[in-house]
Amino acid sequence: MSRLFMFEKPLGMRDTLPELYEKKHRVRSLMDETIKQWGYQFIDTPTLEYYETVGTASAILDAELFKLLDKDGHTLVLRPDMTAPIARVAAARLLENDLPLRLAYAGNVYRAQQREGGRPAEFEQIGVEYINDDTVSSDGEVIALLVSSLKKAGLNQFQVSVGHIGFAQELFKQILGTNGRANALRRFLYEKNFVGYREQVNSYSLSSIDKQRLLQLLELRGGDEVIGKALDIVEDGYGKESLIQLKELWEVITDYGLKDYVKFDFTIVSHMSYYSGILFEAYAGNVGFPIGNGGRYGLIEKFGKKASATGFAVRLDKLLEAMGSQEVSNTVECIFFSQERRKEAFQLAETMKAEGKKAVLQDINGVKNLDAFTKKFANTTFLIGGA
Amino acid sequence: MNGNLTIAMPKGRIFEEALELLRKAGYTLPPEFDDSRKLILDVEAENMRFILAKPMDVATYVEHGVADVGIAGKDVLLEEERDVYELLDLQISACYLAVAGLPGTEMNDVAPKVATKYPNVAAAYFREQGEQVEIIKLNGSIELAPLIGLADRIVDIVSTGRTLVENGLVEFERIKDVTSRLIVNPVSYRIKDEVINELVTRLSGVVSLEVK
Numbered sequence: 001m002s003r004l005f006m007f008e009k010p011l012g013m014r015d016t017l018p019e020l021y022e023k024k025h026r027v028r029s030l031m032d033e034t035i036k037q038w039g040y041q042f043i044d045t046p047t048l049e050y051y052e053t054v055g056t057a058s059a060i061l062d063a064e065l066f067k068l069l070d071k072d073g074h075t076l077v078l079r080p081d082m083t084a085p086i087a088r089v090a091a092a093r094l095l096e097n098d099l100p101l102r103l104a105y106a107g108n109v110y111r112a113q114q115r116e117g118g119r120p121a122e123f124e125q126i127g128v129e130y131i132n133d134d135t136v137s138s139d140g141e142v143i144a145l146l147v148s149s150l151k152k153a154g155l156n157q158f159q160v161s162v163g164h165i166g167f168a169q170e171l172f173k174q175i176l177g178t179n180g181r182a183n184a185l186r187r188f189l190y191e192k193n194f195v196g197y198r199e200q201v202n203s204y205s206l207s208s209i210d211k212q213r214l215l216q217l218l219e220l221r222g223g224d225e226v227i228g229k230a231l232d233i234v235e236d237g238y239g240k241e242s243l244i245q246l247k248e249l250w251e252v253i254t255d256y257g258l259k260d261y262v263k264f265d266f267t268i269v270s271h272m273s274y275y276s277g278i279l280f281e282a283y284a285g286n287v288g289f290p291i292g293n294g295g296r297y298g299l300i301e302k303f304g305k306k307a308s309a310t311g312f313a314v315r316l317d318k319l320l321e322a323m324g325s326q327e328v329s330n331t332v333e334c335i336f337f338s339q340e341r342r343k344e345a346f347q348l349a350e351t352m353k354a355e356g357k358k359a360v361l362q363d364i365n366g367v368k369n370l371d372a373f374t375k376k377f378a379n380t381t382f383l384i385g386g387a
Numbered sequence: 388m389n390g391n392l393t394i395a396m397p398k399g400r401i402f403e404e405a406l407e408l409l410r411k412a413g414y415t416l417p418p419e420f421d422d423s424r425k426l427i428l429d430v431e432a433e434n435m436r437f438i439l440a441k442p443m444d445v446a447t448y449v450e451h452g453v454a455d456v457g458i459a460g461k462d463v464l465l466e467e468e469r470d471v472y473e474l475l476d477l478q479i480s481a482c483y484l485a486v487a488g489l490p491g492t493e494m495n496d497v498a499p500k501v502a503t504k505y506p507n508v509a510a511a512y513f514r515e516q517g518e519q520v521e522i523i524k525l526n527g528s529i530e531l532a533p534l535i536g537l538a539d540r541i542v543d544i545v546s547t548g549r550t551l552v553e554n555g556l557v558e559f560e561r562i563k564d565v566t567s568r569l570i571v572n573p574v575s576y577r578i579k580d581e582v583i584n585e586l587v588t589r590l591s592g593v594v595s596l597e598v599k
Binding site: 118159161192193194195196221222263265281283284285286287288289290 | 450451452453470471472473474475476568572573574575577578579580
């Protein structure tokens with residue numbers, strides 16, 4: 001192990017310096033505000049959770065968990081996402097009388113450290129969980145809230161791609177029957193390997209119509225016209241049911257007036273087994289990774305309550321990256337004072353703060369380079385010497 | 388933003404074949420392209436920007452989204468496991484990954500050593516064979532390793548097999564056939580869907596012709 005330099009911080013950890021802090025804070029408050037306006041209640045949960053409970057229940061892969069031991073030898077995880085801790089709290093404390101529950105959070109989550117840059121081990125997520133309502137209206141509300149809060153935060157160009165875990169699942173089941181063969185195809189979709197998917201389909205002994213149906217799945221993306229195309233390749237059953245849900249979702253999103261932000265994509269398989277219905281990812285053109293994602297999940301059952309839920313999580317770091325370099329206008333003013341006019345300076349500062357302005361009080365004797373220091377402020381007032 | 392496509396191209400052997408394929412697909416690329424030493428080439432007529440990268444790095448540029456699409460060997464994709472869409476087998480630069488070594492030699496019983504540019508592929512392959520081997524990562528001239536006793540076996544790309552023969556090595560097992568693939572960043576795949584769909588359609592048109 002090489003000796004550490006004093007400026008070093010652990011791999012994957014980042015500081016938030018004042019300018020970035022300001023930007024982060026502003027975006028977070030705009031999103032928070034929107035989420036609160038929709039009636040969601042914010043909660044906090046601990047940073048540390050048990051590996052056995054939240055760690056294993058989480059959608060995050062085991063290898064990506066940040067693990068440590070407590071003094072009794074229990075394995076702990078730094079929470080890898082907020083959904084699993086909230087599912088725990090909801091099941092244990094908040095779900096009552098079968099009522100719908102709308103919760104929200106903004107907090108740091110942790111992932112195993114990685115050598116390569118651009119993959120912080122700690123980053124902030126803002127999101128919501130809408131628990132105990134399995135209507136398509138609730139899926140629609142979560143997507144609409146995602147879009148609205150991103151718009152409110154100031155992001156102009158973005159897109160939400162929506163899929164349904166049930167469609168591909170059911171298509172595979174109808175055509176391939178056995179789970180093994182269906183799983184092989186699902187894995188190719190999950191790994192985004194369409195070449196492998198096609199090769200696998202062609203290796204099965206199937207009628208050319210069935211092969212065509214499986215291959216067409218890869219083409220199913222676009223606006224609501226895609227649902228019609230999807231209807232052609234799936235038979236009655238859960239697959240068709242998933243399309244009915246997506247059609248209704250499209251109507252819900254249309255009624256929100258947000259359909260320009262949404263597209264369908266039937267190849268989205270964000271996880272091998274976590275999601276149970278409609279799922280989605282949000283993209284901004286200038287960032288190479290999704291800025292947010294979400295969908296319907298059955299996780300709460302792992303914590304002992306039967307309740308279906310949906311939600312979204314936005315990565316604040318990616319969102320800020322997508323918003324580019326925005327000028328944070330410096331509105332702080334500085335009042336320089338000397339002993340003689342100190343009281344006057346303090347009174348002026350009080351008045352300014354009462355008007356909602358930001359004022360720094362600076363003893364003039366404390367500044368060595370006045371020119372350089374003055375440049376840091378939007379405005380300066382000098383109350384020095386005898387009046 | 389939409390419409391403008393950045394393509395990461397592998398320098399060297401695959402570059403020329405990839406260029407030929409793009410031209411066959413109807414993209415007008417200037418002739419000076421072929422022997423330029425620039426790393427970034429803009430083709431305004433096609434609204435495309437090409438970046439020239441080391442073959443092993445193409446998938447990295449694409450995963451991070453600084454390139455929308457890229458042309459990368461399957462060997463690179465297997466080794467790097469980047470989160471990118473593998474949309475099309477371009478069927479160019481065909482070769483394969485193989486295990487080779489000195490003829491008539493056995494692996495060392497105590498500490499079987501394998502030298503390779505592909506540590507992940509090599510480790511995964513031997514694990515599947517039920518063998519735990521020690522990997523030594525090299526960056527080139529892998530054939531040297533068994534000749535001077537650094538390793539018992541090598542895992543490397545074989546195209547004609549000439550390098551192996553000339554150095555007195557033989558191929559023991561074939562791991563996987565390799566061709567170049569069209570890869571796409573997941574965000575670009577959604578945001579620039581129309582341009583990318585067109586690229587895929589045009590390329591798959593010429594690829595399937597080649598096969599027949």
